[in-house]
Amino acid sequence: MKFTTRCKKLVTAVVFIVNVFIGLTLLTRPALAEIVKVTMHAMENKVVIDNKGTTYDSWNFDGAMPGPVVRVKEGDTVDFTLINDKTNQKSHSMDFHAAVVDVLSEFTPVKPGETSHYTFQANYPGVFMYHCGAESMAEHIARGMFGIIIVDPKGGYNDAYPKPDREYVLIQSQLFSHASDHHALMENTGWKNALINGKVFHYDPVHDPNATLSLQAKPGELVRVYFVNANINMPVALHPIAGIWERVYPNGNPKNILYGMATYNVAVSEASTCDIVSPADHATNNAIVDHTMGAAHRGAITVLMNTPDADPKLGKGKNILLR
Ligand SMILES: [Cu+2]
Numbered sequence: 001m002k003f004t005t006r007c008k009k010l011v012t013a014v015v016f017i018v019n020v021f022i023g024l025t026l027l028t029r030p031a032l033a034e035i036v037k038v039t040m041h042a043m044e045n046k047v048v049i050d051n052k053g054t055t056y057d058s059w060n061f062d063g064a065m066p067g068p069v070v071r072v073k074e075g076d077t078v079d080f081t082l083i084n085d086k087t088n089q090k091s092h093s094m095d096f097h098a099a100v101v102d103v104l105s106e107f108t109p110v111k112p113g114e115t116s117h118y119t120f121q122a123n124y125p126g127v128f129m130y131h132c133g134a135e136s137m138a139e140h141i142a143r144g145m146f147g148i149i150i151v152d153p154k155g156g157y158n159d160a161y162p163k164p165d166r167e168y169v170l171i172q173s174q175l176f177s178h179a180s181d182h183h184a185l186m187e188n189t190g191w192k193n194a195l196i197n198g199k200v201f202h203y204d205p206v207h208d209p210n211a212t213l214s215l216q217a218k219p220g221e222l223v224r225v226y227f228v229n230a231n232i233n234m235p236v237a238l239h240p241i242a243g244i245w246e247r248v249y250p251n252g253n254p255k256n257i258l259y260g261m262a263t264y265n266v267a268v269s270e271a272s273t274c275d276i277v278s279p280a281d282h283a284t285n286n287a288i289v290d291h292t293m294g295a296a297h298r299g300a301i302t303v304l305m306n307t308p309d310a311d312p313k314l315g316k317g318k319n320i321l322l323r
Helices: 003-028 137-142 182-187
Strands: 035-048 055-061 070-073 077-084 115-121 126-131 146-152 166-176 191-196 215-217 222-229 236-241 245-249 258-261 264-266 271-277 284-290 301-306
Touching: 126 137, 126 222, 126 271, 137 166, 137 182, 146 166, 146 222, 166 215, 222 236, 236 271, 264 271
Parallel strands: 035 077, 070 146, 166 222, 215 301
Antiparallel strands: 035 055, 077 115, 126 146, 166 191, 222 271, 236 264, 236 284, 245 258, 245 271, 284 301
């Protein structure tokens, strides 16, 4: 063998070993904290609130009820900008329940045509509601100014917090016929429907023939539901009919674990994580309901189909909040 050929082989071998070393280092080190820029527009527009196309005068973030899913890692810094479009009539604000800041500065309302900006470090893993806090807060939430921020734990998955096969966001809210009637909001009268991710019977083809979506998973898969109670006044009795929550993580923090829960009571403004695993040997369905009957029959029923031909794209990546 010529000297140059031997030299080339040696260099190739060294490069290979270095690459393997770098690869292993990247795989084993904890994820580095990042600065995550999030910009939202406060908007006042009509949104569709059922499966047949009925519209509603909504105030919201980025044009939809609920607003966009924000997802960061524990330790990340969220660099947030709220733009209140000048075409709007109302002042709006942003209150992230994942933030530890000053209510009078960071969460202060901004007028139409103005912008607010603040940063916070997401130091607690879990799931959290966000919402507008401008006066009257009840009306701003009732009209649709809410959403979820997911803070994934920096330690990743483990036996007590296993990697899910599918993830779904479900955000329940109350639809008031007259959201500007603040007395009705305070007295909890005149609420017409329960919305799941902004629509009545959104994922329930059993109770609404117009429903085209449902949650899907394969039999035996671990389905993780990130649930937010964005109601104005009512707790949610969250129950997966024909199933049991394998684990519930109150506030989504992996350190908080409840096992084998049939019904989990979700306080107003609470966000929590609920895991469910269906039987692996045959197809089944669950109906995830607010067992408070007045809410279930007003629209808070979601069908989870556990079937071998489940759409492989649902409950993954960007498809965790189905619109
Ligand atoms: Cu607002």
